[in-house]
Amino acid sequence: MKLDSLIPAPLRRPAKPGEGDGAKGAAPADLKTSPPERPSDAQRLGSRAKDAPADALAWVDQRTGATGFVTGMLFRKVPKGTNWFYTLGSATLFAFIVQAVTGVFLAMFYVPSSTEAYASISHINNDVFLGAFVHGMHKWGSSVMVILIFLHMGRTFFFGAYKYPRELNWVIGVVLLVLTMTMAFTGYLLPFDQRSFWASVVGININGTGPVVGPYLSDFLRAGPELGATTLSRFYSIHMLLLPGAIIALIGAHMYLVVKLGTTAPPWLRAEKPKGAAPLAQLDAGAKGDGGGPSR
Ligand code: HEM
Numbered sequence: 001m002k003l004d005s006l007i008p009a010p011l012r013r014p015a016k017p018g019e020g021d022g023a024k025g026a027a028p029a030d031l032k033t034s035p036p037e038r039p040s041d042a043q044r045l046g047s048r049a050k051d052a053p054a055d056a057l058a059w060v061d062q063r064t065g066a067t068g069f070v071t072g073m074l075f076r077k078v079p080k081g082t083n084w085f086y087t088l089g090s091a092t093l094f095a096f097i098v099q100a101v102t103g104v105f106l107a108m109f110y111v112p113s114s115t116e117a118y119a120s121i122s123h124i125n126n127d128v129f130l131g132a133f134v135h136g137m138h139k140w141g142s143s144v145m146v147i148l149i150f151l152h153m154g155r156t157f158f159f160g161a162y163k164y165p166r167e168l169n170w171v172i173g174v175v176l177l178v179l180t181m182t183m184a185f186t187g188y189l190l191p192f193d194q195r196s197f198w199a200s201v202v203g204i205n206i207n208g209t210g211p212v213v214g215p216y217l218s219d220f221l222r223a224g225p226e227l228g229a230t231t232l233s234r235f236y237s238i239h240m241l242l243l244p245g246a247i248i249a250l251i252g253a254h255m256y257l258v259v260k261l262g263t264t265a266p267p268w269l270r271a272e273k274p275k276g277a278a279p280l281a282q283l284d285a286g287a288k289g290d291g292g293g294p295s296r
Contacts, residue, residue, distance in 0.1 A: 078262070176250050
C-alpha cells in the first residue's frame with residue numbers, strides 16, 4: 001500500500017503536473033482528437049476503496065481528536081542516552097498483553113470447579129486445537145512477566161527514576177508488582193493438580209506468618225478451614241476479574257505519568273550547558289572593562 005493512501009485526501013500533497021493519475025496526469029497534446037480518458041466505474045470504486053482506511057481514520061479523528069493523543073504518545077522526545085534498558089517497561093507491558101490474550105482463550109475451556117478443573121486443563125492440553133501451545137504460552141509467559149517486571153524495576157531504581165517528580169509512578173509500580181505476583185500466585189492453583197494444590201497450601205501458610213494482617217490474609221485466601229472448592233472459586237475470581245481490571249487501570253495511570261513526565265536520562269549523563277552561555281571568565285572581564293557593571 002502506498003503511504004499516500006493513509007493520509008486523508010484533503011491533506012495530501014497535490015501531484016505535480018505530469019505526475020499522479022487520472023485527471024491530474026499530463027495534459028494531452030490535442031484535446032479534440034484525444035480527450036482525457038474518463039475513469040471507469042471500477043477505477044473510481046478502486047480509488048475510493050484506497051481512500052477508505054484514511055477516511056475512516058479521519059472520521060474518528062474529527063469526532064475524538066485522538067490524533068493529538070496518539071502522536072503525543074508515539075512521537076515523544078526521549079532524553080539523550082536512552083538505551084535498551086528503557087525497553088523493559090514496554091516488554092513487561094507486552095508480556096501482560098500476551099497473558100491477557102492467551103488467558104481469554106484458556107477461559108473458554110477452563111472449568112473452575114474442584115472436580116472438573118484438572119480434567120478441563122487435560123482437555124485443553126490434549127484435545128483442543130493449539131490448546132497445549134496457548135496453555136504453554138500462558139504458563140511460561142507468567143514467569144517471563146515476573147522476570148521482566150523485576151528487571152524493569154531494577155532499571156528504574158538504578159537510574160534514579162523513582163526520584164522527584166516520579167515518586168507517584170514508582171508507588172504505582174510497586175502496587176503493580178504486588179498485583180503481578182498475586183496474579184502468578186492465584187493462577188498457580190487453577191490446574192488443581194497435586195503440585196498446584198500443595199504449592200498453594202504452602203503459599204497461603206507463608207502469607208499467614210506476616211505481621212498483624214498475615215492470619216487474616218491467609219484466612220481470606222483459603223476461604224474456609226481447608227484448601228478446597230471455595231478456595232479455587234476465590235482464586236479464580238481474583239485471577240480472572242479483580243486483578244486484571246486493577247492492573248489495566250494502574251498500567252493506564254502508569255503510562256499517563258510516563259508520557260506526562262517523560263523518562264529520565266541515564267544518571268551518568270551530565271546536564272548540558274545552555275547553548276550560547278558565555279564562559280564566566282569573559283563575563284568577569286566584561287564587568288571590569290565597562291566600569292559600571294556589578295562585579296561578582
Ligand atoms: C505491569 C507492570 C509494569 C508495566 C507494564 C510498566 C511499564 C512501563 C513503561 C512502558 C515505562 C516507560 C519506559 C521505561 O522506562 O521502561 C515505565 C516507566 C517507569 N516505571 Fe514501569 N511498568 C510496570 C511496573 C513497574 C514497577 C514494578 C515499577 C517500580 C516499582 C515501575 C516504575 C517505573 C518508573 C519509576 C518509570 C519511569 C521511568 C523513567 O522516568 O525513566 N514500573 N513503566
